[in-house]
Amino acid sequence: MIGNWKLHGNRVENAERLAALKEAGPWQAEVAVCVPFPYIPEVALALQGSRIAWGAQDCSAHESGAYTGEVAAPMLAEFGCRYVIVGHSERRALHGETDQQVADKAKRALAHHLTPIVCVGETLAERDAGQTDEVVKRQLSAVIHTLGHCISQVVVAYEPVWAIGTGRTATPEQAQAVHARLRRQLQAATEKADLISLLYGGSVKPDNAAALFAQPDIDGGLIGGASLKAAEFAAICRAA
Ligand code: PEP
Numbered sequence: 001m002i003g004n005w006k007l008h009g010n011r012v013e014n015a016e017r018l019a020a021l022k023e024a025g026p027w028q029a030e031v032a033v034c035v036p037f038p039y040i041p042e043v044a045l046a047l048q049g050s051r052i053a054w055g056a057q058d059c060s061a062h063e064s065g066a067y068t069g070e071v072a073a074p075m076l077a078e079f080g081c082r083y084v085i086v087g088h089s090e091r092r093a094l095h096g097e098t099d100q101q102v103a104d105k106a107k108r109a110l111a112h113h114l115t116p117i118v119c120v121g122e123t124l125a126e127r128d129a130g131q132t133d134e135v136v137k138r139q140l141s142a143v144i145h146t147l148g149h150c151i152s153q154v155v156v157a158y159e160p161v162w163a164i165g166t167g168r169t170a171t172p173e174q175a176q177a178v179h180a181r182l183r184r185q186l187q188a189a190t191e192k193a194d195l196i197s198l199l200y201g202g203s204v205k206p207d208n209a210a211a212l213f214a215q216p217d218i219d220g221g222l223i224g225g226a227s228l229k230a231a232e233f234a235a236i237c238r239a240a
Pocket residue numbers: 004006159163164165166167201202203204222223224225226
């Protein structure tokens with residue numbers, strides 16, 4: 001279960017949220033929070049010794065160099081990050097990230113023992129045009145081709161863009177149908193496909209979490225808005 005704080009928080013709020021989360025756990029599910037870059041050292045201190053891991057919301061595809069404003073995977077590793085989200089639809093849409101750039105970021109993350117959470121998902125226009133399968137297949141293909149057998153080390157998050165932050169969730173059946181396709185694509189690439197965690201993301205809340213996580217190919221969730229409220233995130237973690 002991954003909480004994506006996006007561009008939210010401040011030091012006081014973060015400390016309160018993390019204290020409440022630690023108090024509410026532990027859960028059977030593996031839990032992590034992906035936080036804005038400047039807060040990583042403080043979050044690391046707060047979560048050290050707990051069963052909640054931490055990570056970032058993006059990393060550079062480059063190791064180092066003249067890339068103003070970027071943050072490198074080895075820097076995240078220095079601060080104990082276990083995960084990094086790559087290819088979130090907000091970055092694809094607002095920062096023009098391509099499938100290949102996302103794949104290169106995933107590769108760079110793995111080189112530094114970070115688990116990339118690779119996001120894929122279609123827009124509403126693509127769904128309405130019947131292109132969902134084609135879009136997620138293309139997005140995942142780039143990562144499979146770039147990582148080769150290391151694809152077994154990633155986490156994949158299916159996030160239909162029309163369900164992110166909109167309050168409109170994919171039905172468990174809609175999500176399961178796409179997850180099953182992603183699983184088949186992974187099975188064609190690696191014998192370890194069944195061990196890869198496939199997360200669903202898009203307006204997951206305490207009241208819809210259990211039905212989503214009951215689906216055979218939905219192994220967990222990538223949670224945005226609800227991860228900012230400790231009680232809601234804790235309830236979702238319990239549902240997993
Ligand atoms: C997300 O940010 O990845 C996300 C799924 O957001 P929300 O849960 O708010 O839809």
